[in-house]
Amino acid sequence: MRYSGTDRPQASGIWPPTEEMLAEPVDRAAQAAREDRLREAWDEPTGIAYWTAVNNDKVGAWYSLTALFFMLCAGVLALLMRVQLAVPDNQFLDADRFNQFFTMHGSAMMFLFAVPMFEAISILVLPAFLGARDMPFPRLSAYGYWCFLIGGIFVMGSVLFDSGPRGGWFMYPPLSTLDDGVGADIWLLGLSFIEVASIAAAVELIVGVLKCRPPGMRVNLMPLYAWYVLVVGGMILFAFPPLIAGDFLFEMERSFDWPFFDPTRGGDPMLWQHLFWIFGHPEVYIIFLPSIAIAAMVVPTVAQRPIVGYSWIVLSAVGVGFLSFGLWVHHMFTTGLPNISLGFFSAASEAVVIPTGIQIFVFAATLMVGKVKKSLPMLWIAGALAIFTLGGLTGVMLAIAPFNWAVHDTYFVVAHLHYTLFGGMIFPVMAGVYYFYPFIRKGKMMSETLGRWSFWLIFVGFNAAFLPMHYTGMMGMPRRVYTYGESMDWGWLNMLSTVASFVIAAGFLVFVYDLLRKKKDFEGRQRNPWNAGTLEWSHDVPEENWGVRTIPYITTRYPLWQQPQMVERMDAGRFYLGDTEFGHRETLVTSVLDAKPLHIQRVTGPAYITMLAAGFTGGAFIFPTFHIYGPAIVCGAFAIVCVLYWLWTSTAQIPEAPTGDVGLGLTLPRYASGSDAPGWWAVWITMLGDATAFASLIFGFFFYWTASDNFPPQDTTHADGGYVAAFAVLLALSWVATRMARGIHRGGNVAMGRILMAAGIVLTLTGGAAVYTAVSDLRPTEHVYPALICGLAVWLGAHLMLGVIGQGYCLARSLAGRMTPLYDADLHNVTLLWHFIALQSLVTAAVIGLLPGWMS
Amino acid sequence: MKAQGKTEFRTGVGTLLKISLAPTIWAFHFVICYGATAVWCTKLTASGDTVPLQTWLSALTVAALAGIVACGINGWRTWRRGGYGEDGHTPGIGDTESRARFLGHATVLLSVVSFIGVIFVITPVLLIGTCA
Known part of the structure; x- marks a missing residue:
């Protein structure tokens, strides 16, 4: 059968499977051959290449152990501080070292332990909860891990050289903007680098929960952990970007003297406090929710019955997710804000108790109606x-x-x-x-x-x-x-x-x-020692690298308790995707609400490129700490090249066959583009976070206006209106060209599609030049108003670089024959990226071109 | 072209996000209350008089509560449609009905929490009659 861009392969065959189909025995010889093929596809590198592994169990284990190591380091700092405070007038630590220690204790516990630990545990266990072979983007997890490791060692190591940050974990200006040492820069750049890794993990976890559930696992059947991960992933997207925006402003002030937080030139330290705590309070819940999610997995097992009040837990997680964003000013009660403003945050802080309390009662209720078996995990949960x-x-x-x-x-x-x-x-x-x-550890116990x-x-x-x-x-x-x-x-x-x-x-x-x-082997190698009901306990003992032997069909919340013969059938290869036809690593992608199987997703395997990319990204963040900008730019460029190479060689590959048989009479496409593809979701989610950071900068504009009588200042230079209008038009046209290229290309007119992609590149470049010219007369060190306009221009410029790389990438893919009307995921993703870039361009144009006239 | 643009965002995630509509109303109500108070007190009033602010925000609150109640009723209907409260009906778990029942129930619960949250947030505006 021949397909075209508009007549695309569809899923066909039997769905859902019948009980008779599931009960049918499997041919043993065929199974053994399939197992061998799978084993080969998921084979782990050995020797030094071991570190190129990207499997979720390896990366998750490294991630957890690294976070544990940083936690122990931060714990040692705490002990040293306690020794200093043990008796009055103690001389064990001097004031400066004490300042470094408490700053690093808080920062490391938050940024190097608590948040990464959530990501680590999720990467480690989430695919198993969902009966998936791996996370949707294994190399992204690995990249995130290596970024975390490099950034963490850099930040933590600074204490050993007596150059650690010393302004407290919330780095308030003006104390920290005026600090002469490199400590504040290490904090800002090192942790921004790690925040990028956090957002990468959030993207991956959200896509994992929404698109990689096993067939049949509707949203009302998801393990509660997945619900929490979904909520927390969403929270990260709205909480971390304001801090990244704040870090951006802060570092511009420290490196280039742009006075965002300097009151003598119209700046305001309070903006930092707002941006920090819009991040900082939800952060507490970002740490709390996934941990309590572990309780939501342990409690039913201990009580040996399903959770009481599943929807109440979901209410609690979603409710806390929202309300926790209305609390940030309760860290700023003594800053002199009007009492009425404090009242809002006081009220919301009391309201968040309701959903938080509900989940505690749900756990208590489950334990009360169940038959509780005393065990170590339960002891810790009780504590x-x-x-x-x-x-x-x-x-x-x-x-x-x-x-x-x-x-x-x-x-x-x-x-x-x-x-x-x-x-x-x-x-x-x-x-x-x-x-x-x-x-x-596959059957071993602590x-x-x-x-x-x-x-x-x-x-x-x-x-x-x-x-x-x-x-x-x-x-x-x-x-x-x-x-x-x-x-x-x-x-x-x-x-x-x-x-x-x-x-x-x-x-x-x-x-x-x-x-x-x-641990010795005789401690018992049971598969399911707690007699739990969720899918992770169907794991293979001894270990196999393929995640699950076959991806099961799920119709209950606790399949191991409620679906008879679940594990036997999984082992026998009765369910989906028990084979790999072309020797690739693959997993199933399903629909958001009802987990209907949609297509086969090829996932990436071991690679050095992710480590290289992380190393260069690290250079791009670490060199500027010491005001060394040349090598930083070189590192940044190499990081981009590495990422492009990684995308080019391993994502959106044209499959050997348009469809594949996944078992149980179902045939699925091997390629997806647009909103069917996990990559499209990743772009969408990343750009949502990016838009939040952008919104934080725009919030800054309004904040300065309300907080000051002289913003914009009377006799200041404004952005050049003509060029502002020009870049708005040019960038909107670039977006139109990209959007049209997508439709026309899919319709089969490849030549016209390429012309439009090329036109998009030209329009973006000229638009970028107009952005630069519009603000080139402004002097950002003079006052916060020109500084903020230039800041927005820098932000937009960086996004235009991303946008033009995307457009160029699609054009190159098309010319290289790696993107065709039928296999056009790249163009869909770049178009989606451009929806956001166009929005940011137009908002920037309105804010720097039109608003000042209305405000003054 | 138009139909294609429509399907681009039709992925089922909208139905999922519907459960968070009531908390989203709470969030907007919260942000507007906070922003309006800041702008009113720093830019629009010299005397510190808050009566117009109280009036406008009370009207906003009534609208927000009406929206949340609407979400709640919608959720209640979905919940019922999923088989809640029917005589002699044994609820399933792995079917579309049970998914509707779950989403409806979660919507109702979140509407209740959001309703309380909105009342909490408007209270300081009504009780603290000054910009000080």
Whole structure:
């Protein structure tokens, strides 16, 4: 059969499968041959090439262990600080080193441990929850990991050279903009680099949950963990970009003296606080939700029954996801905002308790109606619920503005945040480690005795260290002081906290020893030691690299409990995609709502290119820290080349055959473009995050207008109106050309499509020149108004570079015969990218060309 | 061409996002309340008088609550259509009905939380009658 761009291969055959089809025995000899082919396709590199692996289980394990390592480093910093604070007038650490340590402790725990740990665990277990072979973009996970590793070592290592950041984990200007050392730059650029990796992971996890579920797993059947991942991925897209926008402004001020936060030239340090906390508060929930999601997996297993109130958990996750964005100013209650504004945030902070509380009650209800089997994971979950509830209660107190004024910046806040983070993150994650260990290490278990020791040491140590801090804070001890006088009477409380902090450390040592010690085989190699009901426990013991033998057909929430013979049939290769016809790594892509099988997706395999790309990306971020810009630009260019090579050689490959038989009488296309393709979703989700960052810059424009009487200033130079209009028109035309190229190309007129793509490139380049000319007379160091206009122009310019690379890539793919009317995913993705670029161009033109006239 | 443009965004994700319509109304209500208060207090009033602000935001609140109630009713209907409350009906789990029942139920629950959230947010505007 011949296909064309408009007459494309469709799914055909039987859907859904009948019980008779599933019950039919499988031919053993054919199965063995299929298994061999699969094994070969998913074979792992060995030797030094081991590190080129991109499989989710390898990358996820490296990711988790690296995050654990950074957590231990940050923990050591905490111990050193506790030693310094143990007695009054101590000289163990000087003030500057203490400042570096508390800054790095907070930053590392947040950016190098808590968020990456969520990504790590999700990459490690999510595909197994969904019965998928791997994540949709394995090389992207690997790239994210290597970025994280490089950035993390760079940021963490700065402490060893006495050049760590020292302005607190929220880096408030003007303290940090005026800081002479490189510490603030290391923080800004190093962590921005890691934030990029976080967004990459968010994109991958959202696409994974929406498009890579097993056939039949409708949205109401997803494991609750997947719901949380979906919500948290969405939150990352709206929370991290404001911080990236803030980092961009901050670094422009530090490197080029553009006065965004300098009040003497119209800037305002409060903008940083807003951007930071629009990120910073949702961040707390970004850490909390995926950890509590682990509880949502453990609790039903422990209770040996399905969760009570599945929709209530979804309500809770989605509700928290939204409400958590209305809380940011409660970190800014003492900044002198009008009381009425504080009231909004106080109210929303109280409202978020409702959905947060509901999930705790759901867990309690499930445990009450189930037959609870005592186990280590449950012990940790119980500890988590107890500690988190206490942290939540002080949270309700802190949400009340007058109380907040009284204890602001005292140890009461330190106690509160550690209660929420230990209860909301550390304890559930520990539960998860004990629970998933037999899955990750294929049948081996962690020690029950050591686990109990670790739990009680950490639980008792934690409460003994942090419960007194509420009182220390009430007595008036401020955060972040490196020492205090004898007359303050805080000495004994601090000594208690210090001693107890070493008890916590002992607990972690026991845990790490148990985690890493060599375990003997006779500890039992069961596949499903907890008798759980979710798909990850159908894993192969001993290990196979293919993820799942066959991708199952799911009609229940707990398939291992509720669908008889599930595991036997998966093992026998009864379900979907039990073979790989051409020796490629493949997984199934299904529809968003009902998980109807749509097509076969080829996934990428091991590669050095992702490591190279991450290395060069690292150079592009790290060199500017030391104000070395030449090599940074070279690294940036090489990073782009690496990514292009990676895309060119391994994505949207034209398949050997248009369709393939996936088993159970179903034939699916082997290629998808537009909204059927995971790549299209990845672009859409990435650009949504990008648009959020852009919106944060536009918010800055309005913020300066409301916060100042003189914005825009009376006698300032504005952007050149004629050129602003010119770039708006040129870039809109470039978008039109790209959009038309897509339709015409698919219709079969390849030559005309290529002409339009080339026209798009020319229009983008001339549009970019117009952007530059429009703002070239402005002097950004003079005042925040020209600085912000130039900032928007730089932002737009960077996107135009991306846009023109996209247009050029499509043209090159078409000329090289790698993109045809039938196989045109690249052009669809670039068009989608251009929807966003066109929007940003027009908004930028309106804001810098039209708004100043209305405002002044 | 037009039909193609339409299908580009028709992926089922819209139906999924419908459950978050009520919280989205809450979010807009929240942002507008916060932004309007900031602009009113810094740019539009010299005396610190908040009565016009209270009036406008109360009207906005009524509209937001009406929208949330509409979402809730819509969710309730989907929930019923999915088989909730029917006599002698044994609810399934792996069918389109059960998916509708779930999405409807989640919509209703989120509408309730959003309704409470909107009332919480308007309270300071009504109680604190000053820009100070």
